[in-house]
Amino acid sequence: MVNFIPENIISSIQTAANIVDIVSEVVMMKKAGKDFQGLCPFHSEKTPSFTVSPSKQIFYCFGCGAGGNVFHFLMKYQGISFPEAAAKLAQRYGIQISDQAMSYEQKQRMYEREQLIRINKEAGQFFYNELTQNKVHTEASSYLNHRGINQEIIDKFLIGFAPQGWDNLLRYLSNKGFSPAIIHKAGLIIPRTNSTGYYDRFRNRIIFPIINIQGQITGFGGRVLDNSLPKYLNSPETPVFNKSRTLYGINTARQKSRETGIVYMTEGYFDVISLYSHGIENTVATLGTSLTDEHVRLLKGMVRQVILVFDSDQAGVRAAARSIEIFCKQNMDIKVLILPEGHDPDSFIREFNSDKFKKKSENAKHAMSFLTDEAVKKHGMSVEARLRIIEDMKNPLTSINDPVARSLYIRELAERLGVDEAMLLQRIGHSNFAPPFAPPPLPQVPERxxxxxxxxxxxxxxxxxxxxxxxxxxxxxxxxxxxxxxxxxxxxxxxxxxxxxxxxxxxxxxxxxxxxxxxxxxxxxxxxxxxxxxxxxxxxxxxxxxxxxxxxxxxxxxxxxxxxxxxxxxxxxxxxxxxxxxxxxxxxxxxx
The missing domain is CATH 1.10.860 (DNAb Helicase; Chain A)
Structure with missing residues (x-):
């Protein structure tokens, strides 16, 4: 594979690309002697076993055995080939690399990805210009102003507007030289059902570009100005956009998240934007989809604690409960911030202020305490209710990989419900996990x-x-x-x-x-x-x-x-x- 690329080009890329800089973008690391250590992004662990050597320019995980140089890290983390990893690094550091180094399929895939990123960038510019330069769209500007979004925030998040009409964006991108086929591949247009041709996916909507951690627009979200449905519309899955691996605001939240070790996770675009505009910059949101393991791994490389700030209605509580289990499986410290009834993060911080939000954050509940409180609120404390509470807590408790933490939470629940701890353990089904205070299971490393x-x-x-x-x-x-x-x-x-x-x-x-x-x-x-x-x-x-x-x-x-x-x-x-x-x-x- 490497033989297709001249050795001098590979060497130039490696000389320019410091592996510590590349890995630090996705893994939170600390200095450990001559090396750096952090939690491995390739398997679940609580104690750092992932090591990066700046002097040797290699990485190795003593837990799962993953290892290599900067190319192999990108290949494994992003699921790409060696030539693709080399091309990414070469582009980043301004090094020319011949496309003769790639197979025909690799060239096509790379070319397509580059085209999609370019199309998204052009589309983002189109939407932004329509909002900020076309004075016809006063309704869109008034809507954002009403929600407390000023020009500085519009510029920061590249917020735009998709005008009414069937093919405004299609004509704009066609004039830029893009074919309808590749524009469709980017998810920006939809084939007409009763005739030939396409029409714009986003029409008469506020547009939120979805930007990855490298600062590239990979997709878009659109919100209507009235109460028509669907209220929110996202780009479909494309070769550069995957909702299960994308978090809105990750590009603006990264620096503050690393500094504080904490990130707030919300459910919507306006939640991220409102919190950011009030100084809470370490905020991200899922994109209308349930939390996934990929989302957690993305955050795990940046922070030590996640605070869920979901709506206080039943749907928000259910979303928080689902998220908690996924975070627990990844051994992450998770808390839940409960806002007053009727408030979401956006409305709360606009009605009150950032100081009150931060004060409430300090009193955020630990995940298991939150779930127990919700179960008690739902069922009460009768004998039958306590059995139902235990049943509700079964999955969250078994999702905790750390046996010490799991044992302490079981003890706390037993005391809260007034039941014998051994009986509670038996009721939950202790065979599903290791006994309390057992040593954590070691990662499965292939025998050599x-x-x-x-x-x-x-x-x-x-x-x-x-x-x-x-x-x-x-x-x-x-x-x-x-x-x-x-x-x-x-x-x-x-x-x-x-x-x-x-x-x-x-x-x-x-x-x-x-x-x-x-x-x-x-x-x-x-x-x-x-x-x-x-x-x-x-x-x-x-x-x-x-x-x-x-x-x-x-x-x-x-x-x-x-x-x-x-x-x-x-x-x-x-x-x-x-x-x-x-x-x-x-x-x-x-x-x-």
Missing amino acids: KIFYSKQTRMEKKLISMMLQFQEILPEIKKRNLLNYFEDPLLKSLGLIILSKFKGRAGEKISDIINFIEDKEMQSIAASLAMETEEWNLEGCLSLLIQFESGQKRRTDNLLNQIETAQRENNQSLLFELLRQKQEQARERQSTT
């Missing part, structure tokens, strides 16, 4: 042979040395040490290192990982490169001598066993020992 036998542990150490002290590579090659490796994966990795590294000081570990396509081998290379042993020439030579001595002892031992088998006329054992000797010789010859 290299971590067990004495021989392969030594081979692992040699590969780690080869990655981190390239000056020793000529000596490795001269002594043919890889010929003696037992682990085929480690031997293959060693051969790649020897073929790609020249053994000069200053060669980068992150470069070698580009030449490894096998995912398990990538993970092993990143893991071994992360080891912190300080290497020097004396220590390296000492390890080589130790390895060679071990091989000599093994060979001598095998020869002694063969002689013994011959003396004792043990034909079956002799046959097996000779087979082993022949196999060793064949393996050494195959790599010579």
Whole structure:
């Protein structure tokens, strides 16, 4: 895969792209010695095991085994190919990369994504101009003004207006050179049912561009000016817009969220905009869809706590309850802010002020306390009601992955309901989860042979040395040490290192990982490169001598066993020992 792109271009991209900067956009990390650590974005964990090395320009998760360089991080996080990751980074850092590096399908996919982003940008400009420059749309301006949205906020969120009419946007984008087919692919127009052609999806609506964390418009939301239905209309799913992985306001909330470690999650566009305009900048909203694991992972990389600020009606309570379970499964600290009846975040902060909102935030309820209160409010406290409360709390409690937290919440519920804790545990169904105070389950890491036998542990150490002290590579090659490796994966990795590294000081570990396509081998290379042993020439030579001595002892031992088998006329054992000797010789010859 990497061979399609010139090595000098790849090296230029890696030199320009600091992996810490790229990863920090989606993972909240803290300095830990020479490295940075954070919660892994690829699996659920409570204790950080995800490590990024700025000096080596690689990442590795000691929990799930994911590892690689900056290209592999983007590939895994965004689900894209190597050429696509290289193209993204090259564009970001102003490096030219030939499209000859991609297959026809990859070129088409990249071209289509670029076209869709360009179309969305042009459409966003069209809507913005219609609102801010076309004086005919006074109704739209009056509506926003009535809701307390000034020009500064309009500019910040690029709010626009889709005028009445069937093909205003279609004609505008066609004049810009875009075909109806690609405009339709962007979700901005809809095919006519009774005739040929298309018509605009958004008409006579306030338009909210949906902007991703990189600042690109990926979709749009539109709200009517009256009470007609549907009140809100979103872009459909496209190659660049996925509601399950998108949060409105993530681009404006990112910086403040990282600074405070807290983000407010709401349900609507106006909630985000109103809170932002009153100084509560760390606010996002779902896009008319239920919360997903992807939403949580997006926030998990930025904050330590989420405060749900949903409407106080029953629909809002149900939405909060669903969201709590998903957050709990991801081991996130979750609170719920209850607003006075009849208020949503937008109306509350406009009627009162940011100080009162912040004060109420300080008293936000922890998720389980909120759910218990709601269940009590719903059922009462009769004997039958308490049984129903326990039933309501069953799923939320079993969704908590942290066994200590789960045990404490069960104890709190037992005290609140006046029931025996052991009976409550039995009623909920303790078989569904680990017993209280049991150690948290470790992530499932694929078993690898290299971590067990004495021989392969030594081979692992040699590969780690080869990655981190390239000056020793000529000596490795001269002594043919890889010929003696037992682990085929480690031997293959060693051969790649020897073929790609020249053994000069200053060669980068992150470069070698580009030449490894096998995912398990990538993970092993990143893991071994992360080891912190300080290497020097004396220590390296000492390890080589130790390895060679071990091989000599093994060979001598095998020869002694063969002689013994011959003396004792043990034909079956002799046959097996000779087979082993022949196999060793064949393996050494195959790599010579």
